Amino acid sequence: MDKDLGALLSKVSEATGADRKLDRRIARELDTAEASVAVPDYTASVDHCIGLVDRVLPGWRWRVGYGPIGISVYAFVDSGESWYEAMAPTVPLALLGAIIKAKASGEKRSKR
Numbered sequence: 001m002d003k004d005l006g007a008l009l010s011k012v013s014e015a016t017g018a019d020r021k022l023d024r025r026i027a028r029e030l031d032t033a034e035a036s037v038a039v040p041d042y043t044a045s046v047d048h049c050i051g052l053v054d055r056v057l058p059g060w061r062w063r064v065g066y067g068p069i070g071i072s073v074y075a076f077v078d079s080g081e082s083w084y085e086a087m088a089p090t091v092p093l094a095l096l097g098a099i100i101k102a103k104a105s106g107e108k109r110s111k112r
Helices: 003-014 020-029 046-056 091-105
Strands: 061-066 073-078 083-088
Touching: 003 020, 003 083, 003 091, 046 061, 046 091, 061 091, 073 091, 083 091
Parallel strands: none
Antiparallel strands: 061 073, 073 083
């Protein structure tokens, strides 16, 4: 895993809720198209995370739900051939974890 993405994944995994400092880092490291404008509140907004999937993983599907014991949120992103999952206290953080894992894999486009 890329060192920067590994460090970002660690920060997202440790987060428990919205974090504007983390939002700025996500914009800088993942979403360069958004980095020059107002930084979206990725860690608080499901809509901004879905937009991030569309921009950085075009053609990928996403899904969210609850983990096996029903407490943590579960999310995954899916290219049709590969999928990456994460669990977190909130939907945005779970989606961000899955997105970062997919980006760290080097995959860019859906194979469908």
